[in-house]
Amino acid sequence: MALITCDFFSESLEFGQSMTVVLPQATEAQVGVTSAGDADGDGPPVLYLLHGLSDDHTAWLRYTSIERYATAAGLAVVMPAVARSFYADEALGHAYWTFVADELPEIVSAFFNVSTQPERTYVAGLSMGGYGAVRLALARPGRYAAAASLSGALDIVRRADEPVRREEMHGRVFGGPPGPEHDLFALLDRAQPDDVPPLHISCGASDHLLEDSQEFLRRAEAKGLDVTSDFPPGEHEWGLWDRVIQDVIVWLPR
Numbered sequence: 001m002a003l004i005t006c007d008f009f010s011e012s013l014e015f016g017q018s019m020t021v022v023l024p025q026a027t028e029a030q031v032g033v034t035s036a037g038d039a040d041g042d043g044p045p046v047l048y049l050l051h052g053l054s055d056d057h058t059a060w061l062r063y064t065s066i067e068r069y070a071t072a073a074g075l076a077v078v079m080p081a082v083a084r085s086f087y088a089d090e091a092l093g094h095a096y097w098t099f100v101a102d103e104l105p106e107i108v109s110a111f112f113n114v115s116t117q118p119e120r121t122y123v124a125g126l127s128m129g130g131y132g133a134v135r136l137a138l139a140r141p142g143r144y145a146a147a148a149s150l151s152g153a154l155d156i157v158r159r160a161d162e163p164v165r166r167e168e169m170h171g172r173v174f175g176g177p178p179g180p181e182h183d184l185f186a187l188l189d190r191a192q193p194d195d196v197p198p199l200h201i202s203c204g205a206s207d208h209l210l211e212d213s214q215e216f217l218r219r220a221e222a223k224g225l226d227v228t229s230d231f232p233p234g235e236h237e238w239g240l241w242d243r244v245i246q247d248v249i250v251w252l253p254r
Contacts, residue, residue, distance in 0.1 A: 001022060001023065001067055001071040002024075003067060004021040005020055006018065006019050006111065010103060012095045012099045012103045013094045013099050015094075017080070017099070019078060019079060019104075020057045020058055020060075020078075020079040021076070021077070021079070021108075022066065022070045022077040023076050024074045024075065024076060025071075026074075042115050042120070043076075043112075043113045045074075045076065045114075045122070045254055046076040046078060046108065046114040046115060046121055047075055047078070047122045047252070048079075048100075048105075048122070048136075049066065049077050049079045049129075050079075050123070050126070050129030051082070051126070052125070052126050053084055053086075053127060053128040053153075055129075056081050056083075057080055057081035058079075059079075060077075063238040063241075063242070064238060064241060064245060069245065069246055069249055070249070073249050074254075075249065075254070076112065076114045078114075080099075080100060082096045082132075084128075085173060086128055086173050087100055087128070087129075087131065087132030087135060087136075088173050088182060090173050091172065091173065091175030091176075092172045093172055093173065100136070101139070101140055118142055118143050120145065120254070121144055121145060122147065122252050123136050123137065123147045124147065124149070124245070124248055126150040126151055126241050127151050127209070127236065128153055129150075129152075130148075130150050130152020130153065130154065131152050131156060133147045133148060134152060134154060134199065135187065137196060138184065138187040138188060138191050138196060141191070141196050144197050145197055145198075145252070145253050146197050146199070147197055147199055147200070148200035148201075149202070149216075150202050150203070150240075151204060151207050151209050151213070151236055151241070152209065152213060154201075154209075154213060155215060156178045156183060156184065157178055157183050158212075184216065185219060189223075191225075193225055196225050198226040198253065199220060199225060199228070200227075200228045200248055201213050201217050201227060201228070201229050201230075202229065202230040202231065202232070202244050202247075204231070204232065204234030204235050205234065206235045207235055208236060210231070213229075213231070214231070228251060230244065
């Protein structure tokens, strides 16, 4: 497996940006590692893996064994940095939605030998990243074969009513209360079920964001979407996400 920290310039953000990338490398002499190669030569399938509100592009690598899991699956993993942006084009900041949704895939395909086929492209994330992953699945459905939310902050409108310490962030990111373009439930109402890729919605049973995931699951199922759910014992913490991301990788339609 190759591990790359990539520093580059983003046109949409207008400043230097970073991402961590894991690339499959089929090996024979490496001890203790089972590597899966690229079977069809198209480049390995790629998972865009999104971080949470208090994290950065290094968090998944530091707190889980994502490199080992991706190696066994022959999966490339791209982990971008988006600060505390909620994967939005910030009202008083930077165009992180444009960066992640549109520019990043172009940069990744230009820099790395990974598949560009939608049927071999996936997105997942935790907490704020779970929100970002589901928004990408609903707003750019033709680009992903599957999307997963781990303990996602999926009800962004209700979260706008949280304590005062969040008001500054919501003003900076959304310019006030989140609008319909940020509201996953509004996007879900407008979605065509046949267009939305399969979703994996998980959250710890003792997580403070559990209600967000349960309500989104209820409404997604009522809409007729293909949804897999998992609500294991656990809280909002990395031990749980390390376990669940393994299940998500197995679930991906590779």
